[in-house]
Amino acid sequence: EAAVTQSPRNKVTVTGGNVTLSCRQTNSHNYMYWYRQDTGHGLRLIHYSYGAGNLQIGDVPDGYKATRTTQEDFFLLLELASPSQTSLYFCASSEELGGGEQYFGPGTRLTVL
Amino acid sequence: GDSVTQTEGLVTLTKGLPVMLNCTYQTTYSPFLFWYVQHLNEAPKLLLKSSTDNKRTEHQGFYATLHKSSSSFHLQKSSVQLSDSALYFCALTYRGSALGRLHFGAGTQLIVIP
Numbered sequence: 001e002a003a004v005t006q007s008p009r010n011k012v013t014v015t016g017g018n019v020t021l022s023c024r025q026t027n028s029h030n031y032m033y034w035y036r037q038d039t040g041h042g043l044r045l046i047h048y049s050y051g052a053g054n055l056q057i058g059d060v061p062d063g064y065k066a067t068r069t070t071q072e073d074f075f076l077l078l079e080l081a082s083p084s085q086t087s088l089y090f091c092a093s094s095e096e097l098g099g100g101e102q103y104f105g106p107g108t109r110l111t112v113l
Numbered sequence: 114g115d116s117v118t119q120t121e122g123l124v125t126l127t128k129g130l131p132v133m134l135n136c137t138y139q140t141t142y143s144p145f146l147f148w149y150v151q152h153l154n155e156a157p158k159l160l161l162k163s164s165t166d167n168k169r170t171e172h173q174g175f176y177a178t179l180h181k182s183s184s185s186f187h188l189q190k191s192s193v194q195l196s197d198s199a200l201y202f203c204a205l206t207y208r209g210s211a212l213g214r215l216h217f218g219a220g221t222q223l224i225v226i227p
């Protein structure tokens with residue numbers, strides 16, 4: 001089974017703080033995704049990527065940057081965190097384009113005070 | 114644009130009863146539909162998927178049939194168990210979708226009581 005890990009698992013920061021969420025997948029998947037999960041909204045796509053150096057904008061990108069440094073590693077950056085970014089963040093990866101299963105990491109719970 | 118609608122936010126059922134969780138979608142392309150399940154404090158996991166019209170797909174006692182005529186992919190089970198309590202997401206993609214991105218519904222929380 002595909003393995004996706006995320007760190008940290010929990011993070012508390014203050015408004016205006018700088019936060020980096022990390023995601024690593026060890027299955028040589030080309031596609032990686034960052035989502036946020038909020039009650040009543042399901043999973044919303046922030047950024048996604050096909051390979052190192054590639055970045056695509058999702059549905060809720062405001063306030064987030066992302067970088068794909070290698071095929072394995074995908075980072076989500078919050079440079080000026082706001083309370084509205086308090087959420088549960090999931091990273092996912094997929095091997096197959098269009099119809100392929102996405103494998104999710106365990107999630108990072110971020111609280112912005 | 115592409116979207117998924119799950120009409121029930123919360124479904125509470127007694128163990129042993131049947132369940133149907135609704136999912137309808139909107140797209141102009143040939144769709145792939147998925148159901149993901151998320152148990153408490155866990156990551157979402159694929160439950161089942163389909164792209165074939167009018168063919169029933171089954172996994173772990175759950176089943177769904179993609180009906181392109183009505184743009185629906187409802188999830189059903191004939192007898193729910195306590196362990197089925199979870200958050201269920203319906204999701205949509207299509208061949209040619211940008212980098213295989215999924216469009217998720219808002220989710221349906223299923224609570225099964227003894």
